[in-house]
Amino acid sequence: MQTLAEIAQDLKARDNFVICGHVSPDGDCIGSQLALAEGLRALGKTVTCLLAKADAIDYSLAHLPGVEDMVIAKDFTSPFDTFIAVDVPLAKRMGEEAAALHAQAAHTITIDHHPSLEAMSDANYIDDAAPACAMIVWNLLAELGVSRTATMASAAYVGLMTDTGRFQYQNTNAAALRAAAEMVDAGADPADLATLMYQNRSPQSMALEERMLANHSVLEGGTCAYSFLTIQDFVDTGATRADAEPLIDVLRCMRGVRVACLLREQDNNVRGSLRAKDETDVSVIAQRLGGGGHKAAAGFTFEGSMEEAIAALKGELSDLAQAASTTSAS
Ligand SMILES: [Mn+2]
Structure with a gap:
């Protein structure tokens, strides 16, 4: 593992970069990519930001300056020498095409804040205590001597x-x-950026929230809440996957809820998002159901039907409640 200063030296010594993050990119992923790209360009470097997949990205993120120039990994054929992975701990979380570019790159660098057992690049800066990868990037820009x-x-x-x-x-x-x-x-406008990110939901997303609330249940004495959305819910409301993003927070904000989970039906499996409101480590549940993530925010892809996913989730939540009551009793 390298220091941030060593990563800065490494970047200064190289010229042609691609920067990629995980599939289903979130604000931290895109924000880290754009901030780092702009910083490297200020040093005269050639930089392309990649999207792991062709899927449409969240409306609000799509309106950030620089997103229009991002290239989908499978369409990227230009020569480059250094692949920088941001906000992603595993090559497979970038999808096949970007992982292939990572594998063939002359040099690779990871800048990340996900806990990971094995660093995936030639040079790695991983701080799992950092609240966001973008904060690491922000500090890295200072190390690079870039005027931010x-x-x-x-x-x-x-x-x-x-x-x-x-x-x-x-x-x-x-x-x-x-x-x-x-x-x-340095010029970021909190009110404008909050409006862009959080006061911008589509009518389809609101309609999907109605479905999500209609389908929701609370378990374990009100400490866990879950809901599910079927493919039909998306068809009926005209909502996209991105329209579902804000909904997990609706479950989490219920009084007494410590763990929230939203299950979303996909063609061959079920995607689950987990959130914790207290010290509960939901990444443990995510790992047991085929995924991973942070302590307070994790996700998984469950191979099976929605019914099976709900049953598996209920089992995990019950185990968790059991473990918590054992701990508090001892
Ligand atoms: Mn992140």
């Missing part, structure tokens, strides 16, 4: 704001707020 512009600051702010749940999650600490203040000093 409003564009870089806005992209980094979006990453930090979204990965901390608008500065509400357990990962919100003084360092995150100080970094946010630096970004605002």
Whole structure:
């Protein structure tokens, strides 16, 4: 593992980069990519930001400056020398095409904040205590001696704001707020960016929320809430996958709920999102159901039907409640 200063030296010594993040990119992924790309360009480097997959990205993220120039990994054929992976711990989380580019690159660098057992690149900077990858990128731009512009600051702010749940999650600490203040000093506009990210839901997303609420249940004495959305719910409402993104937070914000889970039916499996409101580690549940992630925010892809996924989830939540009551009794 390298230091941030070593990563900065490494970047300065190279010229032609691609920057890629995980599939289903979120604000931290896109924000980290755009901020780093802009910083490297300020040093005269050639940089292309890649999207792991051709899937449409979230409406709000699509409106960030620089997204229009991103290239889908399978369409990228230009020569490059260094592949930078941001906000992603495993090559397979970038999808096949981007993972292939990573595998064939002359040099690879990872900048990330996901806990991972094995570093995947030639040079790696992984700080799993960092609230957002974009905050690492923000500090890296300072290491690089780049004058941090409003564009870089806005992209980094979006990453930090979204990965901390608008500065509400357990990962919100003084360092995150100080970094946010630096970004605002550099020209990021908190109100504009909050409006872009959070006051911008489509009518389809609102219709999907009705379905989600109609399907929801609480378990374990009201400490766990889950709901599900079928393919038919998406067809009926005209909603996209991105329209479902805000909905897990609706479950989590219920009084007394410590763990929230939203299950979404896909063609051959079920995608689950898990969130914790307290110290509960939902990444453990995610791992047991075929996924992973952070302590307070994790996800999994369950191979099976929705009924089977719900049954498996209920089993995990019951085990978790059992373990919690054992701990508190001892
Ligand atoms: Mn992240």
